[in-house]
Amino acid sequence: MPKRKTILGESGSIAFLLGNEAIARGAIEHGIGVAAAYPGTPSSEIIESLASVASDLGIYVEWSVNEKTAFELAYAAAMSGVPSLTAMKHVGLNVAADPLMTSAYTGVKAGFIIVTADDPYMHSSQNEQDNRWTGLHAYIPVLEPANPQEAKDLTYLGLEYSEKLGHPIILRSVTRVSHARGLVRLGPLRPPRTVGSFPREPQKWAVVPAHARKMKIDVLRRWREIEDVFAEFPYNKIDDSNSNILIVASGIGYLYAKDALKIVGVKAKILKVSTPVPLPRKLVEKAVNGIEKILVVEETDPVVEMQLKSILFDLHIDVEVHGADYLGRRGELTIDRVAEAIAKIAGVSWSPPKPIEVPINVPPRKPILCPGCPHRATFYALIMAARELGVDPIYSGDIGCYSLGIDPPFNAQDTITNMGGSIGLANGFSHTVKNRPVVAILGDSTFFHAGLPPLLNAVYNRAPMLVLVLDNETTAMTGFQPHPGTGLTAMGGKGRKILIEEVAKAMGADYVDVFDPYDVRRAIESIKTGLKAAMDGGVAVLVARRVCSLLATRLGLARDRYFIDSNRCVGCSVCTNILACPAIVIGEGNKPRIIESLCSGCGVCAQICPFQAIAKRG
């Protein structure tokens, strides 16, 4: 059964859904007309799922060039009376922070849900920020589902409440909700609302100071109203138990608490919180009656804990409150972590079972650039070009598969901070570090997302640098989403294809070139020319263009296979130590051999072998 059919399953049936698919389903059940996002783990499957059924439903879904653009598009839809969704990973919400902060002031006409998929433990992210803070900061309420079923239900309800309150709502998911799969009972589908209207009403939508000052008064009034409305929110509940211990558990924390209580064998009253921001005062008041100790279980930061303590203080209730002090404020919760905290607060002794020890060193297996990855070829050429010129560049890196260039043998990412930060930081280095050229390294999707303004800045303000755009013609790291350089849209239509080199030329870059990284000699020469241009005070933009090897394999484009002729191979290790392709391993007699089932046939190893020992099969 294909995925799209599962998402459109019949009301009342039970489907096995990924949390993100469940979010998409909840939005469809409400009848959203518009959805937009920029991909980012762990959020990407929401828009992917919606895009796969957009044509069937007649709704509009797009991959926007960045989160701010996506936010603004969905925000305008909700302003015009069309319910909408925008989704992003936690750090993506920072990119959209500007319109987000003001959206609470103007409010919306139709339901508007902003999904933030947070990534505790940073499985695939640069920090583990807890975006429930953003809700507090922006006066935007936050809903927090515990599992895929609630992910669907709270998306639906969030849109309903948003429309009723005329206010945007944030849905905060975490990796283990977005990327958990579970049984989800589907609800009825409402027909989508796709067409809106927008009467002229600038006093409501234009935040010039005179309007905004009035709006702020309204925001504060709505905020108090929201707190009361949330006290009755159906997914907040009190699990009563005859105990003087109260566990206040937000989102997925509730599940860990329930399992942990069973494991430790402790009874406690549980306040399940699905609306961590704002934490409803009336609900807290009801839950703390007769309680002596409280444990707050929430993933990442003490957002509920701090609000709870503040409410207790206002109510003159003096109870012992624990949370971040027992559970820590980093990484993911686990049943064991929560069980230890529960044991501690209950004063019982419990420790998790000890793992079986393995009496041998198990080697680490970190993510690496795939076999045939064009980025590997580009990194090789980059290192060789710098070596041939005798320079030691600063490698200003960025967010994407190519972040893996940080590892040996390349060691070619000195900084990685945020999307577009490669060119952004290079602007700074080029003015302060005079004895080393600066190379900004970013991917195609990242270039369109956040590379354009800092590149323009570099050209305009004369910040010499080499910008190396690793164009694999897709957004590979998040699962092959299209972007402006691909000329495809999320819904499978034809978009306008934008060429990176044309953009760079139009922006006034001093030197622009395109090369195929699989052509190793040509790549090295191109990078050398680019480096020289940067060292002469110019801004050089090079596009290393070659489709992602995983995508090439999927599309049936990778057909060749290579092998190593053991008679010619002298075991010099250039292929394993300088190229480090995972398809080449050291075999018997310390000579390398190619695992042909992994080889994607790029032929780069054959070009760099000093003894011409590597050849195409057949």
Place this chain on the structure above:
Amino acid sequence: MPIPSNSKERVKIEVVFTGVGGQGIITMGTILGVACSKIGLNIITAETHGMSQRMGMVDFFVRIGDVEAPLVPQASADIVVSLEMIEALRSVRHLKRCGWLLVADIYIPPPYIENVPSRKDIVNVLERLPINSILINVEEIVEKLNDSRVVNMAMLGAFMAIEDVSKIIPVTLVEDVVEERLGPINREAFGMGYKQAVKKIKEGDFISRCAKTNV
């Protein structure tokens, strides 16, 4: 299909699937989940996406029955299924004492790293641990079917040979879901993995230091 009476009992099975990014581990969990959805048996899984897929280590947690949260607690898994031999060693930390470890005989040494244990080292180590481990000859199945992409379904078949699992999730049900989603070759691989594991368990053709260490 009506919900069988056993789903009312308090069953709890904790499983970890491990391997290398790209081996199709998420598909194994999805098949199992769809099968559970058909008999109304609770299942929750947690999976790895994004950069970790790029030939890195992958852990996929599956919890079935009377459970709430998605992650398997430390040293609590009843069964670990590993699609790669080195990852099998690493995944022993998830396994409880006397749990079952099913290992595919696929060996993918991580590149650019020294002192990687050999196949023989791995089997030697497994022989010394207080667990039950079965080595499944997946390479043989791959060769017979002439398709290297069936490793995951062969191992899912082997997993279904564990009685605690098949008594709550009917093997034929899973087999049908495999065919419906992935076609007849995968059904065949599933069946071959299942039969091989059943035979090995029946004939005692597996490593077990469990009885001795458990006394």
